[in-house]
Every structure is written in C-alpha cells, then in structure tokens.
C-alpha cells in the first residue's frame with residue numbers, strides 16, 4: 001500500500017510553494033502501485049531533487065511521485081560505456097562511482113544534486129554545450145511509465161515521438177523509470193584558464209575565439225556593473241588534465257546554511273562589493289591552474305542550501321537564450337535593465353550554446369545564454385517581464401527548468417515545436433493525468449491558469 005504524505009513543495013527559488021501529496025517509492029513495483037493509487041488525487045507529476053528553480057516540479061493539490069529513492073545503477077557495459085540506471089541517480093553518484101574509472105556524465109548541469117530523471121526532463125546543458133550538445137543527445141533509450149499505466153521502451157527508433165517529447169518535456173509525458181546513458185571519458189582534474197574581462201564586447205570576442213575549440217567555456221558577469229564597465233566579468237575555459245599530479249580529493253562535503261538569511265544580507269551595496277572582489281580575484285594578466293573536476297563543474301555546491309541566502313521570500317532565476325545574430329544587442333539590453341534596477345544579484349552566468357536539442361521542448365539553440373538570480377523583492381515582476389520581452393523580441397526563449405514567471409503568450413511564441421509536443425500528449429495522455437504548476441501557468445494543453 002502506498003503511503004502518501006501531504007506537504008508543501010517548491011522549486012529551488014522558493015517563491016511559490018504548493019500543497020500536494022507525495023509518495024516516495026523505493027522499488028519499481030512500488031512505483032506502479034503509487035501511480036495507480038495517485039489517480040484518486042487528480043493530476044500527477046514526477047519529481048526529482050527539486051533543483052529546478054520555478055514551478056516545474058510541483059503540482060498544486062495533485063500527487064507528486066518522488067524518484068529520489070529509485071537510485072540504483074542497473075548495469076554498465078565497459079566496452080560501450082553504456083550505463084543503465086534508475087532516474088534518482090544523481091550526477092554526484094556518477095562522479096563518485098565512475099571518475100576513478102576515467103568516466104563521467106557527458107553533459108552535466110551546474111549542480112551534482114540534480115537527478116538523471118530531472119536532467120532528461122529538462123534536457124540539461126553544461127559548460128560544454130557547444131561541443132557535446134545537451135543531456136538527451138547522450139541517452140540511448142528510456143523506459144517510460146505512461147498515463148495508462150503501461151511502460152514503453154522509447155528511443156530514436158522505438159516510440160520515437162514519445163522519446164522526443166520526453167527529452168526536455170518537464171515530466172509531462174510520464175515517469176522515466178530507467179534510462180541508458182552513454183558516459184564519456186573524463187579525468188579528476190581540469191586545467192582552467194581564467195581571464196579578466198573589462199566589458200561585454202571583450203566577452204563576445206573571447207567566446208568567438210574559443211567556443212568551438214575549448215572543451216568547457218563559461219563566463220561570470222558582474223550584473224550590477226554599468227556604463228563602460230557593463231558586462232565586465234571573468235571568462236573561463238577548461239581542458240581535462242589527465243597528467244595532473246594531484247591525488248583525487250573525493251567529493252567535497254558542502255558547508256550547510258542552516259537558517260534563512262535576513263533580507264538586508266543581500267542588499268545592492270553588499271552584492272556590488274562581493275562582485276568587485278570576485279572580479280579582482282583574477283589578476284589583470286589572467287592565470288591558469290589545476291582544479292578538481294567537481295569544483296569546476298559544481299562551484300555552487302560548496303554551500304549546501306545556498307538558496308536560503310535569499311531569505312524567506314526566495315528568488316527567481318531568469319535564464320534566456322538568444323540567437324548569435326541578435327545576442328550582443330540583446331544581452332547588452334538585458335544587462336542595462338538589470339543594472340538600472342540595482343535588484344541585487346550575484347554574478348550572472350554567460351555561456352554559448354551550440355544548437356537545438358533533440359527534444360520537442362528543448363531549450364538550447366545556437367546562441368548565447370544569460371542566467372542570473374533575481375531576489376523576489378518589489379519590482380522583480382516588472383524586471384522579469386522586461387527581460388522576457390527582450391529575449392522574445394530577439395528570437396530567443398526562456399528555460400523552463402528555471403522559469404517561474406514568463407507569460408503563456410511568450411512561451412507559445414518561442415517554442416516552435418510546442419504543437420507537436422501537445423499532440424503527443426493528446427495521444428498518450430488524453431485524460432491529462434500529468435500536469436504541473438508550470439504546465440498550468442503556461443497553458444500547455446489548456447487555457448493558462
């Protein structure tokens with residue numbers, strides 16, 4: 001018998017918690033039982049580790065099925081590097097088990113706490129998107145529990161429409177109960193080259209010079225800098241360093257933040273000071289050095305529960321991608337709007353993306369993506385709307401795994417394969433069993449809530 005517990009669930013930004021029932025199956029058979037009994041509660045949704053920022057992993061008054069205890073490695077083929085795993089396995093689990101064998105996930109989001117199920121549902125991208133594409137590109141097949149209770153094997157050749165809808169489909173096609181992921185060669189250390197960047201134009205020059213040759217690239221932008229300093233930051237490229245002489249340190253234990261910080265802790269002057277120090281950390285001439293892979297891939301994980309830094313009101317994360325052709329003007333426009341409000345945000349992230357993902361709702365396109373936290377204070381709504389319009393008008397789109405705010409109209413105008421996605425849902429889930437607060441807000445298969 002499934003045990004259901006009522007609780008409040010929110011995204012990582014903690015802006016809009018929702019009351020729902022939740023079950024946490026530990027075995028595959030318990031998953032089937034939970035899904036069958038969820039029917040009496042209305043809408044159902046899979047949830048991973050809750051690292052999506054907005055309302056993608058919550059469903060008000062519905063039933064959440066948590067995948068975090070379905071976290072076993074099922075098989076590994078050392079000749080093809082194909083790992084079959086349950087969806088609750090995290091990127092940290094993979095690093096711990098496979099890095100000693102010289103392997104890692106081929107694409108990894110910026111937190112090791114994300115699950116494989118969550119990364120597939122978001123079609124997550126990493127700091128190597130230009131060359132490696134997004135997560136779904138490396139998944140060979142999935143076993144998907146669909147609305148009628150059946151489980152279907154889906155791949156590029158089998159149930160291909162469901163496969164493409166599930167990659168980036170934000171949990172709306174069913175529950176991924178197993179997946180086959182091809183791991184990639186890796187080493188425990190990377191050689192990181194850091195350069196200080198004085199303004200946005202310099203950032204674009206650096207990206208153009210290295211996006212197709214470096215293994216990893218990422219930019220950190222001081223989103224509060226204005227005028228001639230607009231777009232200043234730090235640009236990093238990294239290559240694996242298999243000959244690095246250090247001993248693998250093992251994964252770090254994060255330092256916890258056991259309480260919510262008061263609102264003043266993140267006032268604009270404090271964040272401005274932090275950003276200045278962070279920028280000056282890298283000498284004017286740049287520097288390079290060896291860094292442990294996990295520190296490079298997951299820098300924010302060194303503070304556990306860092307989302308509490310924003311206090312009880314939480315924060316929004318804004319992430320948009322804009323195509324190369326409009327990127328320079330659009331990113332400038334966004335940074336000007338952010339700096340003008342002074343709505344304090346720690347360093348923003350600027351990355352290049354290499355092309356479209358395999359999923360019908362995949363976020364990436366060839367272009368530039370800007371991501372930053374926006375504290376949930378007065379004026380945040382207006383700022384988010386103005387950034388949304390810049391992204392839309394520049395031919396870009398907003399990332400669903402981060403979104404808590406965009407309008408249904410913008411979403412519909414910017415995801416060109418949405419109609420195909422909705423027709424797959426209509427075929428496999430005619431009763432609309434799978435829903436989320438995000439799908440309701442964006443009007444996926446119905447009028448927006």
Ligand SMILES: Cc1cc2nc3c(=O)[nH]c(=O)nc-3n(C[C@H](O)[C@H](O)[C@H](O)COP(=O)(O)OP(=O)(O)OC[C@H]3O[C@@H](n4cnc5c(N)ncnc54)[C@H](O)[C@@H]3O)c2cc1C
Nearest residue numbers: 048049050051052109110115117118121124125170171176
């Ligand atoms: C610090 C930080 C850094 C990040 N960096 C990046 C980044 O660099 N690139 C990037 O792309 N993303 C990034 N993210 C976002 C993150 O990768 C995604 O939100 C991912 O979906 C989180 O996985 P999760 O297990 O926490 O899923 P959840 O947040 O719990 O769920 C996310 C979605 O996945 C669905 N889902 C979960 N499990 C299943 C399942 N078994 N079957 C079907 N659907 C399922 C849910 O329904 C939901 O729609 C970052 C997040 C954080 C907090």
